[in-house]
Amino acid sequence: MLSYQHIYHAGNLADVHKHCLLAWMLAYLTRKDKPVSYVETHGGRALYDLSAEEAVKTGEAAQGIARAKDWFSTDHPYTKCLTQTTDLHGQNAYPGSPLIAAQTLRDTDSMTIAELHPAERNALELALPTAKVHCADGFAMAHSILPPTPRRGLMLIDPSFEVKDDYQTIPGHIRKYARAWNVGIIALWYPILTSNAHDNMLKSLVKDHPDALRHEVRFLPAKPGHGMVGSGLFVIRPPFGLAEAAAILKTHFDKLK
Numbered sequence: 551m552l553s554y555q556h557i558y559h560a561g562n563l564a565d566v567h568k569h570c571l572l573a574w575m576l577a578y579l580t581r582k583d584k585p586v587s588y589v590e591t592h593g594g595r596a597l598y599d600l601s602a603e604e605a606v607k608t609g610e611a612a613q614g615i616a617r618a619k620d621w622f623s624t625d626h627p628y629t630k631c632l633t634q635t636t637d638l639h640g641q642n643a644y645p646g647s648p649l650i651a652a653q654t655l656r657d658t659d660s661m662t663i664a665e666l667h668p669a670e671r672n673a674l675e676l677a678l679p680t681a682k683v684h685c686a687d688g689f690a691m692a693h694s695i696l697p698p699t700p701r702r703g704l705m706l707i708d709p710s711f712e713v714k715d716d717y718q719t720i721p722g723h724i725r726k727y728a729r730a731w732n733v734g735i736i737a738l739w740y741p742i743l744t745s746n747a748h749d750n751m752l753k754s755l756v757k758d759h760p761d762a763l764r765h766e767v768r769f770l771p772a773k774p775g776h777g778m779v780g781s782g783l784f785v786i787r788p789p790f791g792l793a794e795a796a797a798i799l800k801t802h803f804d805k806l807k
């Protein structure tokens with residue numbers, strides 16, 4: 551039973567962290583003419599209305615992108631996606647990761663996305679009619695299609711961590727993905743939790759992929775007592791320059807405290 555809906559959290563500080571670095575990596579990959587593949591295991595609906603009741607109720611976007619949008623120059627890849635989204639869909643529109651990918655990729659590139667929730671999947675297909683969308687478990691979908699054609703590219707794994715086993719099973723999935731797609735950039739988003747539930751997962755990932763980039767930012771919980779106090783991105787085969795771009799982003803998060 552799926553209960554997580556990203557509309558409650560769209561545009562929060564974790565999205566800013568993940569989407570800024572995703573847009574940067576996709577812009578890096580598309581600097582060369584060679585086509586790329588974008589694979590995403592947990593897509594969400596791609597286009598969010600931050601004036602929707604759910605988003606207003608949590609106030610997470612007000613604490614997130616509303617404060618962060620001035621951090622980025624007009625030519626930053628994330629700013630370009632934000633601007634394109636509001637120009638096309640109105641001032642309250644916010645791009646999820648599949649839309650960020652669609653806005654950055656070219657006609658020669660390919661996009662394959664899994665989304666298990668039927669309503670989210672329908673919205674995703676409406677927002678991105680040319681993407682290959684699978685209404686399937688994202689982890690299984692990735693095992694079935696890797697390595698993709700073309701071979702250059704990136705996979706984002708952005709689970710809702712509703713299934714507590716995810717923390718145990720993710721390192722095993724990623725070990726196989728990295729072997730099957732031995733040139734792909736593989737990025738996992740994870741929450742930083744007061745319970746430290748993410749700790750053992752990270753220990754396994756770091757042991758398996760010692761050259762990966764582990765980048766984390768911290769922030770105040772969205773509500774007093776909320777367990778998420780930061781956002782992490784673990785990137786296998788990080789593109790050249792990503793660590794520096796992430797370090798600049800972190801200086802902005804550090805100033806929020």
Ligand code: SAM
Pocket residue numbers: 552554555556565568591592593594595596645646647648664665666667670686687688689708709710
């Ligand atoms: N990546 C999106 C973004 O940044 O815009 C947000 C994705 S949200 C964190 C996680 C999504 O995964 C939800 O839309 C949820 O319905 C979906 N989901 C949950 N379990 C799934 C599974 N096993 N396979 C694929 N999608 C799943």
